[in-house]
Each structure stands twice: as C-alpha cells, then as structure tokens.
Amino acid sequence: MKQRIAISGAGLVGSLLSIYLARRGYSVTVFERRGDMRKKGAEGGRSINLALSNRGLRALEEVGLAGEIKKVAIPMLGRMMHDLQGNLTFQAYGKEGQFINSVSRSALNTVLMNAAEQLGVNFQFEKRITGVDLEKTTLSVQDSKPEAFDLIIGADGAFSVVRGALQITDRFNFSQDYIDHGYKELQVPPGLGGAFQLEQHALHIWPRESYMMIALPNPDGSFTCTLFFPFEGPASFQKLNTNTEVVTFFEQMFPDATRLMPTLLEDFNTNPTSSLVTVRCYPWVKNKTLLIGDAAHAIVPFFGQGMNAGFEDCRILNQLLHYHRDNWDHVLPEFQQARKKNADAIAQLALDNFIEMRDLVADADFLLRKKIEAKLHELYPSKWIPLYSMVTFYDEMSYAHAYDIGQKQKRIMDEVMKTPNLESTWLHLNLEEIVSKLESS
Amino acid sequence: MKQRIAISGAGLVGSLLSIYLARRGYSVTVFERRGDMRKKGAEGGRSINLALSNRGLRALEEVGLAGEIKKVAIPMLGRMMHDLQGNLTFQAYGKEGQFINSVSRSALNTVLMNAAEQLGVNFQFEKRITGVDLEKTTLSVQDSKPEAFDLIIGADGAFSVVRGALQITDRFNFSQDYIDHGYKELQVPPGLGGAFQLEQHALHIWPRESYMMIALPNPDGSFTCTLFFPFEGPASFQKLNTNTEVVTFFEQMFPDATRLMPTLLEDFNTNPTSSLVTVRCYPWVKNKTLLIGDAAHAIVPFFGQGMNAGFEDCRILNQLLHYHRDNWDHVLPEFQQARKKNADAIAQLALDNFIEMRDLVADADFLLRKKIEAKLHELYPSKWIPLYSMVTFYDEMSYAHAYDIGQKQKRIMDEVMKTPNLESTWLHLNLEEIVSKLESS
Numbered sequence: 001m002k003q004r005i006a007i008s009g010a011g012l013v014g015s016l017l018s019i020y021l022a023r024r025g026y027s028v029t030v031f032e033r034r035g036d037m038r039k040k041g042a043e044g045g046r047s048i049n050l051a052l053s054n055r056g057l058r059a060l061e062e063v064g065l066a067g068e069i070k071k072v073a074i075p076m077l078g079r080m081m082h083d084l085q086g087n088l089t090f091q092a093y094g095k096e097g098q099f100i101n102s103v104s105r106s107a108l109n110t111v112l113m114n115a116a117e118q119l120g121v122n123f124q125f126e127k128r129i130t131g132v133d134l135e136k137t138t139l140s141v142q143d144s145k146p147e148a149f150d151l152i153i154g155a156d157g158a159f160s161v162v163r164g165a166l167q168i169t170d171r172f173n174f175s176q177d178y179i180d181h182g183y184k185e186l187q188v189p190p191g192l193g194g195a196f197q198l199e200q201h202a203l204h205i206w207p208r209e210s211y212m213m214i215a216l217p218n219p220d221g222s223f224t225c226t227l228f229f230p231f232e233g234p235a236s237f238q239k240l241n242t243n244t245e246v247v248t249f250f251e252q253m254f255p256d257a258t259r260l261m262p263t264l265l266e267d268f269n270t271n272p273t274s275s276l277v278t279v280r281c282y283p284w285v286k287n288k289t290l291l292i293g294d295a296a297h298a299i300v301p302f303f304g305q306g307m308n309a310g311f312e313d314c315r316i317l318n319q320l321l322h323y324h325r326d327n328w329d330h331v332l333p334e335f336q337q338a339r340k341k342n343a344d345a346i347a348q349l350a351l352d353n354f355i356e357m358r359d360l361v362a363d364a365d366f367l368l369r370k371k372i373e374a375k376l377h378e379l380y381p382s383k384w385i386p387l388y389s390m391v392t393f394y395d396e397m398s399y400a401h402a403y404d405i406g407q408k409q410k411r412i413m414d415e416v417m418k419t420p421n422l423e424s425t426w427l428h429l430n431l432e433e434i435v436s437k438l439e440s441s
Numbered sequence: 442m443k444q445r446i447a448i449s450g451a452g453l454v455g456s457l458l459s460i461y462l463a464r465r466g467y468s469v470t471v472f473e474r475r476g477d478m479r480k481k482g483a484e485g486g487r488s489i490n491l492a493l494s495n496r497g498l499r500a501l502e503e504v505g506l507a508g509e510i511k512k513v514a515i516p517m518l519g520r521m522m523h524d525l526q527g528n529l530t531f532q533a534y535g536k537e538g539q540f541i542n543s544v545s546r547s548a549l550n551t552v553l554m555n556a557a558e559q560l561g562v563n564f565q566f567e568k569r570i571t572g573v574d575l576e577k578t579t580l581s582v583q584d585s586k587p588e589a590f591d592l593i594i595g596a597d598g599a600f601s602v603v604r605g606a607l608q609i610t611d612r613f614n615f616s617q618d619y620i621d622h623g624y625k626e627l628q629v630p631p632g633l634g635g636a637f638q639l640e641q642h643a644l645h646i647w648p649r650e651s652y653m654m655i656a657l658p659n660p661d662g663s664f665t666c667t668l669f670f671p672f673e674g675p676a677s678f679q680k681l682n683t684n685t686e687v688v689t690f691f692e693q694m695f696p697d698a699t700r701l702m703p704t705l706l707e708d709f710n711t712n713p714t715s716s717l718v719t720v721r722c723y724p725w726v727k728n729k730t731l732l733i734g735d736a737a738h739a740i741v742p743f744f745g746q747g748m749n750a751g752f753e754d755c756r757i758l759n760q761l762l763h764y765h766r767d768n769w770d771h772v773l774p775e776f777q778q779a780r781k782k783n784a785d786a787i788a789q790l791a792l793d794n795f796i797e798m799r800d801l802v803a804d805a806d807f808l809l810r811k812k813i814e815a816k817l818h819e820l821y822p823s824k825w826i827p828l829y830s831m832v833t834f835y836d837e838m839s840y841a842h843a844y845d846i847g848q849k850q851k852r853i854m855d856e857v858m859k860t861p862n863l864e865s866t867w868l869h870l871n872l873e874e875i876v877s878k879l880e881s882s
Contacts, residue, residue, distance in 0.1 A: 175617075176613070177614050178613075
C-alpha cells in the first residue's frame with residue numbers, strides 16, 4: 001500500500017513538494033487554509049512577483065516544469081539603479097547568459113498545482129489545520145477527528161501551524177526576528193499597447209541609503225514596485241499620514257517613478273504595509289513530522305532566494321529519498337542536518353544584501369569594487385566568483401559554502417580597496433599574489 | 442478608585458512585584474496555575490535552592506524583607522573546587538564581607554506571599570490563564586468570561602502564557618535557545634546531628650571540562666547537588682541507562698561526593714532531567730500589558746542571577762513609578778527600554794560563565810588570572826573590579842555596563858597573560874601603563 005503523506009500548505013513549496021512525492025509513488029494530500037487561488041485569485045499580503053533563479057529552476061527542471069515556467073518568465077539581466085534625478089546606471093548580474101527571472105507568484109503556483117493534480121495529488125482547500133499530534137502523526141482539520149498519516153510535512157510558511165506543534169516540545173530552538181523596515185506594493189501600469197515604461201529586462205532599484213524602492217516587470221507590461229521603508233523614524237511609514245505627505249515624499253525621492261504611477265495614492269492607501277521576518281529554528285524533524293521551506297527558514301527577500309531555497313529543499317529531499325531508497329528514518333535526519341547550515345547562510349546573506357541594495361549600489365567605491373571583482377572573475381573564472389553569482393547562478397555550490405567563500409573574498413577586497421592609485425592599477429593586480437599575501441598575514 | 446492590576450504567576454518575581462504594587466496602593470490579583478505551595482509543597486522541575494546576591498537583596502530591602510530572608514540564608518564565601526581525587530581548592534568570591542546566599546526557593550516564596558497577603562494582595566491558585574486580550578486588557582481564566590484590568594503583568598516565567606499573546610502580534614521579536622546540557626538534582630543528606638558534610642559556607646563545584654556538578658548548602662545540613670550534563674554525546678544522560686552505568690560514572694568522576702550520596706540511584710532515577718533555555722524577546726510591552734522577570738528574559742543559571750535580575754526588574758519598575766508619579770504611559774516604555782539591554786547582558790554573561798565554571802576554574806592559567814585581577818582590584822579598588830564582583834556585588838552598576846567593562850578588562854588581561862615571566866612580575870604591573878598602552882594601540 002502507498003504511504004500516505006500530508007502536506008500543510010499549497011503555496012509554492014508545498015505544491016512543488018507534492019509533485020516530487022507523487023512522482024515517487026506516495027499518496028499525497030495537501031491541506032490549504034485559503035481557497036483555491038485558481039478560482040478566487042490571490043489574496044493580499046504576499047508579493048505579486050518573485051525572482052526565480054538557477055536553484056529554483058533546477059528544482060523545476062527535475063520534475064519537467066522549467067520549460068513551461070520559462071515561457072512566462074521575464075529575464076532580468078541586471079540591476080538598473082535610479083538616482084534622485086532619474087539618471088540610470090546598469091549593473092549586470094553576471095556574465096552573458098546569466099540572468100534571473102521575474103515570475104508571477106500566482107502563475108507559478110497555478111502551474112505547480114495543475115501538474116500536481118495530474119499526478120493524483122489531493123488538494124484540500126479552505127481546510128485550516130487546528131491540531132498536529134507529533135507522537136501519533138495525526139492532523140486535525142478545523143477541529144474534526146484527527147486523521148493519521150505516515151508522514152506530515154509543514155510547508156505552511158513563516159507562521160507555520162505545524163511548526164507551532166514543534167515549538168512547544170522541549171529543546172526546540174526558535175527565533176523570529178523582524179527588521180525595522182516594512183514593505184508596500186505599488187503599481188506602474190503598462191504604457192500604450194502594453195509597452196514597458198521602464199527597461200523590461202532589469203530589476204529596478206531606487207536606492208536611498210536607509211530605504212529603497214524596487215520594481216520587477218510583469219508579462220502584461222506593468223511593473224510591481226515595492227517600497228522597503230522603516231516603520232518608524234524620521235523617514236518612515238509613520239510619517240506619511242496624509243495624501244499630500246505621500247505625494248510630496250514620492251515626488252521628491254522617486255520623481256521618475258512617480259510620473260509613471262497614476263494610482264500611487266490609491267495603492268498606497270489600499271495595499272497593506274507588511275513586516276519582514278527571519279525565522280530560524282531547529283530541529284526541523286520530530287518523529288515523522290518535517291518542516292520545509294519558509295516554515296523551517298523564512299528569510300527576508302533581499303537576495304531573491306526565499307522561493308529558490310524552498311525549491312532547493314524539495315530537490316535535495318528527493319535526492320536523499322532516492323539515495324536511501326525512501327527510508328525516511330535515514331532521510332529525515334540527513335535532510336535537516338544538510339539543509340540547516342545552508343538555511344542559516346542564506347538568511348544572513350539576505351539580511352546583508354539589504355544594505356548593499358539600498359545603500360551601497362549607489363556608492364562609487366562599491367561600484368568600483370564590483371568592477372574589480374568582475375574583472376577578477378574574468379581573469380580567474382573558476383577561482384574568483386562574485387558572491388552574488390555563487391548564490392544566484394552556481395546551483396552546485398551550497399549556500400553555506402558560498403557564504404564562507406564570500407567572507408574570504410570580502411576580506412581580500414577590503415585589502416585591495418586600500419591599494420594606492422587603485423583605479424589606475426587594479427587592472428594589473430595579481431590575484432594569486434594578493435591571496436597568498438593575505439593568507440600568510 | 443484603586444487601579445486594578447493582574448499579575449500572572451505567583452513565583453518569586455510575581456510575588457515580590459505584588460508587594461511593590463500593593464504598597465503603592467494598587468489593587469493586585471495574582472493568578473497562579475499551580476496550587477498554593479505553602480499548603481501542598483513545591484512541585485518538581487524547578488531548582489530547590491538559589492543564590493541570592495546583592496541585586497536581589499536590595500530589592501527585598503526596599504520592601505523591608507531583606508532581614509527576614511537573611512535569617513534563613515546561608516552565606517557562601519566562595520567556590521570550593523573538587524578535583525578527581527577529591528582535593529579541594531577554595532576561591533573567594535570577593536573581598537572580606539562579600540558573599541552570596543544560598544536560599545530555599547520555597548522558603549523565600551512563602552515569605553513573599555505571606556507579606557503580599559498582609560498587604561491585601563489577592564492570590565488565586567489553581568487558576569490557569571487561557572486567554573489574554575491585549576487590546577481590551579482582559580484575562581480569561583480557565584475559559585471563563587474575560588475579566589478587565591487596568592494593567593496585566595506577565596511574571597509567569599520562561600514559558601509565559603502572557604508572552605504567548607504578545608508572540609502572535611506582528612513584529613514581536615522572540616527567541617528561545619536551549620543549550621546542549623540538561624540538569625538533574627541530587628541530594629547530600631545532613632550528617633550526624635544535622636552536620637554539614639561539606640564546607641558549609643561555599644558553593645561547591647566539581648568541574649569536569651565539558652560538564653560539572655555543583656552543590657549548595659541547605660539550612661538542615663543537607664546539600665542540593667545539580668549535575669549539568671550533556672543530553673547526548675560520549676559523556677551524557679543518554680549514555681547512563683543502567684544503575685551500574687550511573688554508579689560507575691559517579692564513582693569515577695565525583696568520588697568524594699558519591700560517598701556522601703546514599704540516595705544517588707533513587708534521586709537519579711526519580712528526579713527529572715530538565716532542559717536549560719535562554720529566552721530573549723522584544724517589546725515587553727503591548728498597550729497595557731507588560732512582561733517581567735523570566736517571562737521577558739529567561740536565562741541559564743550559571744551566574745546565579747536569574748532571580749536577582751527579576752527582583753531588580755521589580756525595584757527599577759517601582760523607581761520609575763515613583764519618578765513618573767504612577768503614570769504608566771511613561772513608565773512602561775521607559776522600563777522596557779532601560780531593562781532590555783541589561784537583560785541581554787546578563788543572558789550572555791550567564792552563558793559565558795558556564796564555560797568558566799565547568800572548565801576554567803580547574804585551569805592553572807585561569808586561576809592565576811583571577812589572582813592577578815584580585816591584586817589589581819586591591820591596588821586600584823575603584824578602577825579595576827573583577828567582572829564577577831561587578832555583577833554580583835555592585836548593584837549600582839547595570840548589567841550592561843558591567844558587561845562592557847568586563848569585555849574591556851578581558852582584553853587587557855589577555856595581554857597581561859602574555860607577559861614573559863608573568864608569575865614573578867605580575868605583582869609589579871602598573872595598571873595605568875597597561876591600560877594606556879592598550880588604548881593607544
């Protein structure tokens with residue numbers, strides 16, 4: 001008889017995971033507290049589009065879905081920085097052929113759910129889980145009688161109900177850390193005939209030191225802008241209370257974007273101000289219950305890796321199932337041990353990248369540093385890979401390894417940046433010499 | 442009309458706080474989920490005795506209870522280290538007249554509850570709080586109708602129910618971190634005629650590098666021993682499964698103590714193995730609800746400051762109430778802002794001190810370092826105060842300040858310890874020279 005697995009959460013990770021498990025022959029039921037987004041449309045409070053990069057694509061590829069997704073994805077080749085005067089600076093993400101993809105959350109989720117249903121996955125919508133028994137591996141849905149499964153997987157996001165059950169067991173380490181910034185989504189509509197009113201193949205950034213706005217393109221020619229802004233303080237959501245204050249602020253700080261936002265006030269007043277949390281916990285496994293994706297490691301969005309990390313979880317879990325011939329007693333402990341350090345690494349990288357995006361990308365020294373790194377990568381393609389590239393494009397390299405190498409490279413670049421007449425000499429730097437000098441010191 | 446305050450938890454902090462508030466004229470109700478310990482005896486799973494030091498004593502003094510407590514307290518003048526052969530080394534905690542006090546948790550709690558009841562505090566035992574409404578400031582007890590108060594204070598410990606209500610509000614930062622060690626209490630009974638079988642006026646330590654046992658004296662001549670031991674690993678609770686394994690381990694590692702423990706096996710098999718958690722969170726205030734003591738900042742016991750920090754919370758809260766003439770709108774934000782950094786500091790100091798107690802106190806270099814520090818303190822009594830003394834005896838100095846100075850002194854001592862011929866020269870060291878040299882470098 002088929003083993004029965006319950007997944008809590010029909011979001012991106014829960015849906016992809018159900019596909020992996022159905023393909024392995026499990027009987028999979030997915031419980032989702034919201035309605036079917038394919039019928040009702042997406043609910044608010046979650047980002048509209050996402051950056052899909054190599055790790056996520058690879059996990060989709062292994063279940064044969066990368067092609068379908070790529071068709072509706074918009075490649076973003078680099079960052080387009082907008083200064084206060086509306087001047088643009090473009091910075092490529094990688095080498096030729098390396099890019100990230102703007103995808104619609106709802107389109108992606110729809111593809112995944114449809115594919116899962118074709119494999120026999122049973123989606124139960126509007127079913128709120130009200131109890132998880134970790135000893136008996138049972139789930140209660142809306143206070144009905146507990147139902148037993150062979151395995152329960154919590155893919156139910158940053159505020160996971162399944163994690164709630166682990167959280168009250170002894171010796172469960174847990175933290176939730178909010179940053180001081182919240183976010184609000186705003187729209188730039190398509191131009192005449194569906195034209196993109198900003199460069200289509202870029203992720204746009206308006207870096208303003210202590211805060212920023214970004215914009216990602218949508219297939220209909222619109223852009224979804226996200227303002228990342230402090231909740232409190234001199235420049236903050238708290239200070240924008242009247243329509244005049246909102247418009248004045250936008251016209252002053254994002255003049256070029258504001259001209260393209262006819263519904264600015266409506267968006268600002270209607271859309272929620274959401275908070276940003278990092279969740280770390282351990283263990284992820286208790287008996288026959290497992291946490292995965294955001295439920296195990298919610299991160300801030302500034303490296304564009306939240307979904308990609310969750311998809312990678314699914315791929316690695318599948319790999320371990322294959323290796324251990326579906327012996328979960330081996331798979332579960334190995335999975336959490338293998339993934340925890342990577343989850344911690346990308347959580348920290350995501351926090352660090354906020355500073356880079358909102359502040360440093362507008363800094364001349366920083367841009368020079370990036371140029372030098374790109375040059376080093378060109379000269380020593382396998383020995384020096386910029387951190388952003390390792391995380392985004394090198395899916396064979398773990399987040400933890402990328403983090404460690406990134407730290408090392410940062411120390412080297414700190415030294416390099418102290419070189420006198422740096423701008424005129426950096427082209428002649430010898431990487432091997434720098435590295436060996438640094439390692440001997 | 443009197444303002445009505447509900448306190449969750451009739452433990453040490455809840456009881457002392459009720460006294461402070463009743464003295465200020467508030468109508469105070471304390472809800473406690475356990476029975477009245479004065480009638481039923483203490484429940485298991487909590488330490489039997491505690492180290493009361495200056496911060497705690499000062500908070501008791503201000504409500505006129507220090508004298509009564511001191512009568513039943515046993516002064517501990519220093520650490521008595523027991524090596525594998527049973528050889529003893531004594532290390533004074535401070536200068537003459539500086540000591541900490543072994544007190545019985547239940548005796549102290551009884552004194553506090555009796556004093557509170559005399560002031561009109563209403564204790565409600567066996568009343569489990571099942572709901573807290575942070576908007577309406579209401580409490581539900583065992584699913585009864587919500588009752589409104591002017592203020593709710595959660596003094597309900599590391600697993601606070603009141604904190605649970607804050608925890609699900611947006612932007613509440615929270616962490617619970619368990620260490621790899623658990624603890625188990627064991628007894629050394631009194632000798633003939635109630636004689637103390639170990640030195641009475643000391644805190645005994647059997648430091649064994651990766652773990653330790655300690656013992657505190659009780660008024661009846663007995664000692665309560667606590668084994669702090671890893672849950673898993675080569676030497677761990679997990680490895681002690683049979684009576685033979687337990688006895689062999691104790692006879693080998695704590696031979697002198699084991700001879701004094703006739704009920705070792707019974708104690709070991711009956712008493713629970715408890716875990717040790719650090720809880721950090723923020724904010725501590727939401728509308729008219731406040732967290733205090735362990736509910737806001739549970740720490741590990743290795744600096745003997747958990748209760749002392751909670752008592753200091755009560756004293757500082759009272760000071761702010763006095764200063765702001767009981768205007769809680771000013772008191773609550775100031776309280777959390779003032780205390781959070783101190784809570785974080787003592788949490789870290791407590792974690793650090795475990796390493797010192799279990800490992801370093803048996804280290805010759807460390808003992809020399811302590812001797813040098815004691816000498817420096819003698820020479821420059823106001824300029825150099827050892828960290829342990831600042832935390833334990835200098836109640837005017839905040840934990841956060843003690844932590845900062847401790848870090849600075851540690852850096853200086855690291856340099857001092859590199860001095861050639863240290864042992865013969867340290868008496869001639871000039872502190873001012875060292876400090877100025879270090880500060881200029």
